[in-house]
Amino acid sequence: MQRRAFVGGSGALLLAGCTRAATGLSPALAPGTPRLAPLHLDMAHLMKITVCLRPFRPAGPRLEIERFGEKTVVHNYGHGGSGWSLSWGCADEAAMLARSGGASEFAVIGAGVIGLTTALRLIESGAKVTIYAQEFPPETRSARATGVWSPSSRVALSTAAPTGFAERWEGWARASYAAHLRMIGLVGDPAEFLPQYEVSGGDDGAPSPPAQHDFLHLHRRVRDLTPAWERLSGTENPFAPRDTATGQGMVFNVASYADRLAQLFMLRGGRMIRRAFPDRAAALALGEPVIVNCMGFGAKAIWADAGMVPVRGQIGWLVPQHDARYSLYYGGVNAISRRDGVVIQYYGPNEDFGYGEPDEVADPVETERALAILRGAYVG
Ligand SMILES: Cc1cc2nc3c(=O)[nH]c(=O)nc-3n(C[C@H](O)[C@H](O)[C@H](O)COP(=O)(O)OP(=O)(O)OC[C@H]3O[C@@H](n4cnc5c(N)ncnc54)[C@H](O)[C@@H]3O)c2cc1C
Numbered sequence: 330m331q332r333r334a335f336v337g338g339s340g341a342l343l344l345a346g347c348t349r350a351a352t353g354l355s356p357a358l359a360p361g362t363p364r365l366a367p368l369h370l371d372m373a374h375l376m377k378i379t380v381c382l383r384p385f386r387p388a389g390p391r392l393e394i395e396r397f398g399e400k401t402v403v404h405n406y407g408h409g410g411s412g413w414s415l416s417w418g419c420a421d422e423a424a425m426l427a428r429s430g431g432a433s434e435f436a437v438i439g440a441g442v443i444g445l446t447t448a449l450r451l452i453e454s455g456a457k458v459t460i461y462a463q464e465f466p467p468e469t470r471s472a473r474a475t476g477v478w479s480p481s482s483r484v485a486l487s488t489a490a491p492t493g494f495a496e497r498w499e500g501w502a503r504a505s506y507a508a509h510l511r512m513i514g515l516v517g518d519p520a521e522f523l524p525q526y527e528v529s530g531g532d533d534g535a536p537s538p539p540a541q542h543d544f545l546h547l548h549r550r551v552r553d554l555t556p557a558w559e560r561l562s563g564t565e566n567p568f569a570p571r572d573t574a575t576g577q578g579m580v581f582n583v584a585s586y587a588d589r590l591a592q593l594f595m596l597r598g599g600r601m602i603r604r605a606f607p608d609r610a611a612a613l614a615l616g617e618p619v620i621v622n623c624m625g626f627g628a629k630a631i632w633a634d635a636g637m638v639p640v641r642g643q644i645g646w647l648v649p650q651h652d653a654r655y656s657l658y659y660g661g662v663n664a665i666s667r668r669d670g671v672v673i674q675y676y677g678p679n680e681d682f683g684y685g686e687p688d689e690v691a692d693p694v695e696t697e698r699a700l701a702i703l704r705g706a707y708v709g
Pocket residue numbers: 338339380381382383384406407408409410411412413414415438439440441442443444461462463464465469470471472473474475476477478479480604605606607623624625626627628631640641642643644
C-alpha cells in the first residue's frame with residue numbers, strides 16, 4: 330500500500346503489523362454497515378487555526394535535578410510531540426525527584442500538561458504547591474495539540490539519546506497509559522477511544538523522501554498496550570475501493586482534560602498565580618526552596634538549553650461534529666473528530682516537517698489544502 334510516512338502527533342495509526350487479532354473491543358464498523366457519516370471537511374466549518382511548537386530535545390525530555398545555591402530545580406521539559414502521552418509517567422518521576430530532598434513546599438513553573446500533571450502528583454503527596462505561569466489552559470501550547478496517544482512522536486534522536494533512554498521512556502509510557510485509562514468515562518470524557526480509519530492513497534504514489542533527522546521510534550515497545558488493528562474487507566469498508574485499516578485509538582479531548590487537571594489541583598488546595606519570568610534569576614527568586622521547571626519550549630531561553638529545537642505544527646479546527654465521531658488518515662492528513670472540535674493536521678512529507686521552524690503564524694493555505702486532500706477519501 331502506498332502511503333506517506335505517518336509520523337506526526339498521532340504516530341499511533343500504523344498500518345504495518347496490523348492484524349485481525351481479537352481485541353475485546355467492537356470493530357470500528359460492524360459488517361454490513363452501509364456507510365459512515367462523512368465529516369464536513371470545508372473552510373465553512375472552520376473555527377480557528379492554531380500553531381504550536383513541539384519542545385524538542387535531541388537527547389529526549391530533560392528530567393533531572395540541578396542545584397543553584399540554596400535552590401533545587403527539578404527540570405521536566407522537552408517532550409517533543411509526546412508531551413500529552415508521556416505526561417503522567419514524567420510527572421511521577423519529577424515529583425519523586427522534587428520530594429527527594431525532604432522539602433514540603435514547591436513552585437511549579439508552567440501550566441501546560443506537564444506542569445499540571447506534575448503539580449497534581451506533588452499535591453497528592455501532601456505537599457504545598459503553587460503553579461506560576463504566563464499562560465494557563467486554554468492559552469498554553471498544550472491546548473493546541475492533536476490529542477492522541479503518540480508517546481514516541483519526535484521524542485529524541487537515536488544518535489543523541491543517552492544509553493538506557495528506551496527503558497526509561499518505556500516506564501514513562503506505561504505509567505502514563507494507565508493514568509490516561511483512568512480518565513476514560515469521566516464527565517467531559519477527558520480521554521476516550523475513537524474508531525480510526527487509515528485509508529490508502531491520496532498522494533501521488535511516489536515514496537516520501539526520508540527524513541534527514543534520525544528520530545527515535547520506540548512505539549513498538551508498548552504496542553501491547555493498544556488495541557490491534559484490522560484491514561477492512563470490501564463489504565465492511567466505507568472507503569472502498571481504497572484499502573482501509575481500522576482500530577480503536579486513544580484520543581485526548583484536550584479542553585476537558587486540561588480543565589479537569591486544573592480543577593483537581595485547585596480542589597486539593599493548590600494555588601495558581603499568573604507570572605511571566607523574564608530570566609533565570611527571576612525564577613530562582615521565588616520563595617519556595619524547590620522549583621519544578623515545566624516551561625516547555627520556554628525553557629530554552631530561561632534555562633539556556635541551546636540544543637532545544639522548535640518543531641512547528643499547525644492544526645485547523647472545525648466545529649465539533651457529534652454525528653461523525655471517528656478519525657480519518659488519508660494522503661498525509663489526519664482528521665480527528667474530538668468533542669472539542671475536529672482537528673485537521675497535515676503531516677508533511679516526513680518527520681522533518683516543521684523542524685527548526687519557530688514561526689507560530691497560521692497558514693490558512695495549508696489547512697485549505699489538507700481539507701481538499703481529505704475530501705478525496707470519500708470520493709468513490
Ligand atoms: C501540532 C502539535 C500536535 C501535538 N500533538 C500531540 C499529541 O497528539 N499527543 C501528544 O502526546 N503530544 C502532542 N504534541 C506535543 C505536546 O503538545 C507537547 O509535548 C506538550 O504540550 C508540552 O507541554 P508542556 O507543558 O511542556 O509545555 P507548554 O504547553 O508549552 O506549557 C509551558 C508552560 O510554561 C509557561 N512558561 C513558559 N515560559 C515561561 C516564562 N518565561 N514565564 C512564565 N511561564 C512560562 C507557559 O506559559 C505554559 O504555562 C503536539 C504538539 C504540536 C505542536
